[in-house]
Amino acid sequence: MGHIALLDKLKSSGMIMPLDYHLALFFIRQSKLTDSLALSRFAFLIVWLNIEVRAGHVCINITQITKHNLEYRFGREYVTRIFSDLDEPTWHDWIKLCERVGQNIISDGSCLSPLIRNDNRIYFQRMWLYEKHVAAYFNSALTCQVVERQANQLLNDLFPSTSASHDIDWQKVAAALAVIHPVAIISGGPGTGKTTTISKILAVLVSMHQHDSLSPLRIVAAAPTGKAAARLTESLSKAISTLPVPKSIKQRIPIEALTLHRLLGASSNNRQYRYHQGNPLSIDILLIDEASMIDLPMMSSVIAALPNNARLILLGDKEQLSSVEAGAVFGDLCAQLQRGYSEQQVQMISQLTGYVLEAKSAQVSIADHVCLLQKSYRFSSESGIGLLANAIKAGRYPHVMTLLQSKNYSDLTFHEISCRDQYQQAVEQCANNYLNYLQIIISKSNDIKTILDSFAQFRLLCALREGPFGVLGLNEMIERLLAQKKVINLIKRDGWYIGRPIMILKNSFSLGLFNGDIGITLPSLDDANKLKVYFLLPNGEIKGVAPFRLPEHETAYAMTIHKSQGSEFGSVSIILPNEYSPLLTRSLLYTAVTRAKNHITLYSPYTIIEKTINTQIERQSGLANLLI
Numbered sequence: 001m002g003h004i005a006l007l008d009k010l011k012s013s014g015m016i017m018p019l020d021y022h023l024a025l026f027f028i029r030q031s032k033l034t035d036s037l038a039l040s041r042f043a044f045l046i047v048w049l050n051i052e053v054r055a056g057h058v059c060i061n062i063t064q065i066t067k068h069n070l071e072y073r074f075g076r077e078y079v080t081r082i083f084s085d086l087d088e089p090t091w092h093d094w095i096k097l098c099e100r101v102g103q104n105i106i107s108d109g110s111c112l113s114p115l116i117r118n119d120n121r122i123y124f125q126r127m128w129l130y131e132k133h134v135a136a137y138f139n140s141a142l143t144c145q146v147v148e149r150q151a152n153q154l155l156n157d158l159f160p161s162t163s164a165s166h167d168i169d170w171q172k173v174a175a176a177l178a179v180i181h182p183v184a185i186i187s188g189g190p191g192t193g194k195t196t197t198i199s200k201i202l203a204v205l206v207s208m209h210q211h212d213s214l215s216p217l218r219i220v221a222a223a224p225t226g227k228a229a230a231r232l233t234e235s236l237s238k239a240i241s242t243l244p245v246p247k248s249i250k251q252r253i254p255i256e257a258l259t260l261h262r263l264l265g266a267s268s269n270n271r272q273y274r275y276h277q278g279n280p281l282s283i284d285i286l287l288i289d290e291a292s293m294i295d296l297p298m299m300s301s302v303i304a305a306l307p308n309n310a311r312l313i314l315l316g317d318k319e320q321l322s323s324v325e326a327g328a329v330f331g332d333l334c335a336q337l338q339r340g341y342s343e344q345q346v347q348m349i350s351q352l353t354g355y356v357l358e359a360k361s362a363q364v365s366i367a368d369h370v371c372l373l374q375k376s377y378r379f380s381s382e383s384g385i386g387l388l389a390n391a392i393k394a395g396r397y398p399h400v401m402t403l404l405q406s407k408n409y410s411d412l413t414f415h416e417i418s419c420r421d422q423y424q425q426a427v428e429q430c431a432n433n434y435l436n437y438l439q440i441i442i443s444k445s446n447d448i449k450t451i452l453d454s455f456a457q458f459r460l461l462c463a464l465r466e467g468p469f470g471v472l473g474l475n476e477m478i479e480r481l482l483a484q485k486k487v488i489n490l491i492k493r494d495g496w497y498i499g500r501p502i503m504i505l506k507n508s509f510s511l512g513l514f515n516g517d518i519g520i521t522l523p524s525l526d527d528a529n530k531l532k533v534y535f536l537l538p539n540g541e542i543k544g545v546a547p548f549r550l551p552e553h554e555t556a557y558a559m560t561i562h563k564s565q566g567s568e569f570g571s572v573s574i575i576l577p578n579e580y581s582p583l584l585t586r587s588l589l590y591t592a593v594t595r596a597k598n599h600i601t602l603y604s605p606y607t608i609i610e611k612t613i614n615t616q617i618e619r620q621s622g623l624a625n626l627l628i
């Protein structure tokens, strides 16, 4: 089959987008290939690379372009037909093909061709450059600072050992590691004390600095989304207020977190950031929460904007979904921990904390900069949510089902969905959870914060956007059900009604609203005949915006699990679809479950839970190979 016929076939069956099609043609026109089979294979390679980058991979590994590996995206039957059209290529064939295409198209990076081949990985040039930049930064950070006696005392004061336990306090180890190294990477699940630990780390660093210098440390806290920044602001201010350190130290620790876009000085009319290598930020310490959400291009931009001697502390949960865009930098960095701590690191940790850890390597590596916090202080051993999150993380389906079906956990509820009626009931139950905030509105309360807080107590999460089990279908059903209960009035003004919750889908720097921000439509405080959408800003202020001024947005009774990342709700209901989709992965379910503070209700067929837990997609990237 010729390459045009192949591309037409892929396009007409909806397997590729017009962009994939035209990109393949563009590269083919410039390649040195002439025979029909090679052209078809090359067209497929380009299409596959583009699909995978769109799905969040940084590159593709040509040895893994096999029928088995492609099935999850195209389905078995379709892949079999495509491979037959391509005359059953083996991975040797793909490698030979890359060698024949021509250096002007695929090179090893020595000339800047649009595609780069590194070992068996194929990249678009842009991704390859980002990856090299990020790897060079972390490799250059493999230095240790001399441990001062004072640090030891400060750590002992902030992390007092309890005589009852001889366990290692990993929070203290994480803090020691952040004092020793200019770059620290701390990962932990919900409630493992990431915020508590970072507040103590900052207190140690500020205290140490106070003795050396009169000018205060310039510390900035940031997060990838507005919601995550708002949460960080709240949790950091709480953690700092309880620190057992003098007021003068607390006052030097910032409590307001920015979004990364704002930190870098993004503007709505310019794709360039104000801060970059040529105009670095004026800061000494940058702390970023929810770091698993940072994609490769953003990580590259952040480190480009850091001044030479600035410290970087990344906090996150490596088990959560990776960023929407390409890359899994935080996960790749945390994965380095398997190399073990070096002898040098173990010695320094011992000096600072008194703990004797096991050295697994003679060489220093980025593993020395990583610490995992495993003990949850939020969920007790009786908490179903904590146990469920751990069972999902470990991929233990039978244990997950035992927990879900057990009556011993008051914070877990499971409803099997096996027919349409059960699905309808599930949505009705979810809709009822939204009655509280609507009742507050109906009672004519002007207390916008209470309304927003009440709405944040519950959220319906789902995996998909399209279809009856997706955000769009669920939002429509919930709107209809709430209208039947007469708590909202769907006689809309251009789609707007009192009580409509919306989520922002695009950043608006001029309005100060960011992707993921949630607002509720209410009568305007200035003129009750008009509507405004009210948002709670990270600094605690309420902002009202006329609907017509809002950037892209959608109704937000149901939201995708991807969008919920960085947020937390009192109770969460999760509705999984009745058919398997490649989006259903272990990290997706883990992320959904860890959004809840008090209660989880899961609605799903058994088979879907099993398949979701058994599906783990590793993001393709070459970062691990580039790290020393």
Ligand SMILES: Nc1ncnc2c1ncn2[C@@H]1O[C@H](COP(=O)(O)OP(=O)(O)OP(=O)(O)O)[C@@H](O)[C@H]1O
Residues within 6 Å of the ligand: 171, 188, 189, 190, 191, 192, 193, 194, 195, 196, 197, 235, 239, 377, 378
């Ligand atoms: N070492 C500790 N001993 C006792 N309680 C702790 C300890 N560390 C943290 N906590 C408590 O556990 C709770 C969760 O801590 P924290 O908010 O720091 O965790 P987190 O990992 O930042 O949570 P998340 O990111 O999931 O919001 C807080 O109430 C905190 O006071």
